Amino acid sequence: xxxxxxxxxxxxxxxxxxxxxxxxxxxxxxxxxxxxxxxxxxxxxxxxxxxxxxxxxxxxxxxx
Amino acid sequence: xxxxxxxxxxxxxxxxxxxxxxxxxxxxxxxxxxxxxxxxxxxxxxxxxxxxxxxxxxxxxxxxxxxxxxxxxxxxxxxxxxxxxxxxxxxxxxxxxxxxxxxxxxxxxxxxxxxxxxxxxxxxxxxxxxxxxxxxxxxxxxxxxxxxxxxxxxxxxxxxxxxxxxxxxxxxxxxxxxxxxxxxxxxxxxxxxxxxxxxxxxxxxxxxxxxxxxxxxxxxxxxxxxxxxxxxxxxxxxxxxxxxxxxxxxxxxxxxxxxxxxxxxxxxxxxxxxxxxxxxxxxxxxxxxxxxxxxxxxxxxxxxxxxxxxxxxxxxxxxxxxxxxxxxxxxxxxxxxxxxxxxxxxxxxxxxxxxxxxxxxxxxxxxxxxxxxxxxxxxxxxxxxxxxxxxxxxxxxxxxxxxxxxxxxxxxxxxxxxxxxxxxxxxxxxxxxxxxxxxxxxxxxxxxxxxxxxxxxxxxxxxxxxxxxxxxxxxxxx
Numbered sequence: 371x372x373x374x375x376x377x378x379x380x381x382x383x384x385x386x387x388x389x390x391x392x393x394x395x396x397x398x399x400x401x402x403x404x405x406x407x408x409x410x411x412x413x414x415x416x417x418x419x420x421x422x423x424x425x426x427x428x429x430x431x432x433x434x
Numbered sequence: 435x436x437x438x439x440x441x442x443x444x445x446x447x448x449x450x451x452x453x454x455x456x457x458x459x460x461x462x463x464x465x466x467x468x469x470x471x472x473x474x475x476x477x478x479x480x481x482x483x484x485x486x487x488x489x490x491x492x493x494x495x496x497x498x499x500x501x502x503x504x505x506x507x508x509x510x511x512x513x514x515x516x517x518x519x520x521x522x523x524x525x526x527x528x529x530x531x532x533x534x535x536x537x538x539x540x541x542x543x544x545x546x547x548x549x550x551x552x553x554x555x556x557x558x559x560x561x562x563x564x565x566x567x568x569x570x571x572x573x574x575x576x577x578x579x580x581x582x583x584x585x586x587x588x589x590x591x592x593x594x595x596x597x598x599x600x601x602x603x604x605x606x607x608x609x610x611x612x613x614x615x616x617x618x619x620x621x622x623x624x625x626x627x628x629x630x631x632x633x634x635x636x637x638x639x640x641x642x643x644x645x646x647x648x649x650x651x652x653x654x655x656x657x658x659x660x661x662x663x664x665x666x667x668x669x670x671x672x673x674x675x676x677x678x679x680x681x682x683x684x685x686x687x688x689x690x691x692x693x694x695x696x697x698x699x700x701x702x703x704x705x706x707x708x709x710x711x712x713x714x715x716x717x718x719x720x721x722x723x724x725x726x727x728x729x730x731x732x733x734x735x736x737x738x739x740x741x742x743x744x745x746x747x748x749x750x751x752x753x754x755x756x757x758x759x760x761x762x763x764x765x766x767x768x769x770x771x772x773x774x775x776x777x778x779x780x781x782x783x784x785x786x787x788x789x790x791x792x793x794x795x796x797x798x799x800x801x802x803x804x805x806x807x808x809x810x811x812x813x814x815x816x817x818x819x820x821x822x823x824x825x826x827x828x829x830x831x832x833x834x835x836x837x838x839x840x841x842x843x844x845x846x847x848x849x850x851x852x853x854x855x856x857x858x859x860x861x862x863x864x865x866x867x868x869x870x871x872x873x874x875x876x877x878x879x880x881x882x883x884x885x886x887x888x889x890x891x892x893x894x895x896x897x898x899x900x901x902x903x904x905x906x907x908x909x910x911x912x
Contacts, residue, residue: 382785388765394778397833401782404840405754408747409790412797415741422795424648425802425858427633427883428680 375399443468448514448608448661449688452555455513458502462495462513465607466557469515473560473605475912479586481578482599484520485528485561491515494557509555510664516551517606519594520561521568523641524548531643532564532593534576534771535764545641546673547610547652554668559606562596568612568645569593569757570620571775573831582624583909584873588824591621593645597655598625603910604657608665611655614645615749616819616851618653619863623819623876626865626907628662628893629655631851633883634858635680637666638673644760646753649855658903659864659894663687666886685887691894696731698892700724701812705742706821711846713822719867719875720818723896727816730895737808737815741801742853746845748801749852751794754783775831802857809859809882814892819863819876820847850878860886864893865902874902 379399383390390398441454443465454460470488477483498513520530523541530536548558563580565572570592582590583602590598594611598621601609611618613631622629630653637652644650654665664687671684702724707717724734741748758765758780765784769777808815834840854861859880866877877896881889897903 379785383781386784388781388784389769390781394774394781397774397778398782398785400834400836400840401778401844402785404834404838404844405747405750405782405786406790408744408841408845409751409794411747412744412793415797415800417793417796417800420796420799422792423799425634425798425856426678427635427858428682 375403444472444604446607447658448511448656449658449664451514451607452510452512455502456508461499462557463492463499465513466491466495466515466559469559469606472912476603476909477605479581480583480599480603480605480909481580482563482596482603482605483517483560484530484563484577484596487527487558487560490527491557491559498555498557509553511551511554511556511668514556514607515559516556516608516610517559517562517600518548518610519564519597519612521564521612521643522548522610523643524558524561527561529561530577531567532572532575532577533566535768537576541641543641546638546675547642547669550669551610562600562609564596565593566773566776567757567761568614568617568643569776569779570617571779571830572773573775574773579827581909582824583907584626585824586909587826588873589624589827589830591624591824593617594621594653594655597621598627601625601627601655601657602907608661609655610665610669611653612642613651613653613855614649615753615848615855618655619819619851619861619876619878622655622863624824624874626874626902626905627655627657628659628862628864629653630662630666630862631854631860632666632670632886633860634855635678636860636884636886637670638676638679640673640675646756648756649753651855659890659897660688660691662862663691663890682884687887687890690887690891693891694731695892695895698732698814699812700727700732700734700814700816701737701808702734703742703815703817704736704738705740706817706850711821712818715869716818716822716875720816720877723866723877724816726896726899730899735812737812739804739808741797741804743849744797745801745853745856746848748794748797749848749856750845751786751791752798754779755786755791758784798856801853805853805857805859813881813888815880817850817878819878820850823869823873823875854880859883860889862889862893864897867902868905
């Protein structure tokens with residue numbers, strides 16, 4: 371984990387109003403980086419025409 | 435009434451226990467006492483229970499026996515000792531959600547699921563251990579680390595850990611767990627029992643502490659598929675206290691269990707099978723299960739759901755972000771009261787940008803579309819419940835070394851179970867074999883919305899054609 375990454379995570383945490391201890395910071399940064407990497411992989415897909423609707427199985431399903 | 439020692443009540447299914455009590459072969463009090471005896475002997479080691487409702491259970495069982503003696507009619511769970519995940523609120527009984535944050539929380543009313551179990555004649559035996567806030571990965575559970583009855587050094591799965599342990603060790607007859615992304619099916623797989631995630635909205639969540647509102651489901655966990663059908667029928671159905679529950683009628687899920695599955699179209703999910711992530715013995719067990727389905731008259735084929743390998747990341751992107759929002763006050767004011775693993779997981783999720791959450795929400799809809807298209811071609815989807823058997827506790831709770839470590843240990847296995855809640859589909863895990871070192875392997879089946887009858891019928895046919903569910907865990911021996 372690079373120092374710049376932990377700095378970024380520390381800065382983000384400050385912005386959202388939570389306090390992360392120095393002891394927890396590397397773990398939080400690893401988790402956050404991994405989640406961002408995994409979800410950034412979704413940018414390869416064309417999601418432009420998909421509406422992020424909640425799924426209720428009893429309703430009509432135009433997307434299904 | 436004299437105890438019928440031949441029955442060995444704790445080793446009966448819930449359905450058989452109810453039948454024996456109705457037939458007055460054994461009393462409900464005797465059934466409760468038999469379980470309490472086992473809890474006293476085994477639970478100091480296994481740590482399945484947070485609270486044992488000893489006096490309350492004996493009193494309720496006594497009332498039921500008295501009613502039966504007077505000719506009263508008993509419900510489908512007549513006198514059956516049921517234990518529930520400590521995520522369900524219980525009037526006058528501590529409800530911890532597996533967290534120090536709730537260590538003094540005593541609700542004033544029962545969750546609807548608890549009320550329905552009691553109305554059906556079930557006896558609340560106790561509240562079961564769980565991962566903190568139903569999240570999984572808790573390093574130091576405040577009420578002890580539950581041990582897997584198949585190997586105490588291994589995890590029983592998460593987050594309905596106590597449910598899996600209590601069933602495998604015969605410390606309760608049936609259980610209600612909860613399943614947000616696999617929290618019921620995972621422990622069922624690792625502990626060699628049955629766990630069902632019903633269709634979203636099929637079962638009320640009133641009085642069940644949420645982990646992620648959009649994905650949480652009350653999850654029957656049992657020793658047999660028949661018991662699972664019985665328990666689902668008890669708790670399913672519209673609840674005015676949870677207006678999002680479906681108004682569809684609740685069928686008798688036990689009625690058609692024995693109808694057979696000849697002609698059923700079964701699809702193996704290629705992306706969850708043809709991958710190096712799957713342990714060779716798990717892969718072998720799934721292929722043997724497919725052969726069994728063929729021998730039962732099913733049409734077996736392979737299907738493709740391309741996005742399913744991303745389900746773990748999509749799930750975490752949505753569920754953890756929602757969870758962090760719901761726990762915002764705790765994160766701001768008392769993060770030190772959370773277990774380190776829960777705290778760092780929620781803190782990382784709290785940082786997710788809105789555009790990334792939006793992308794995950796869109797990907798969820800696309801995943802559902804892909805799964806529904808495949809379910810036009812087959813009736814039942816098949817995969818392993820988890821790509822490997824129960825890991826060691828130490829493997830599960832070790833600090834993540836880097837982002838790749840997070841991917842391999844955190845996201846991959848969540849794709850196996852997380853895909854169904856994302857798509858609002860029902861899925862079941864049942865015993866599907868054992869590794870060479872005697873660890874259970876879970877077989878997972880999924881189906882279209884509200885197709886629980888099909889799902890249970892397929893699971894029952896497989897269960898009755900195999901003997902995996904009859905194997906006894908070493909940790910269940912007195």
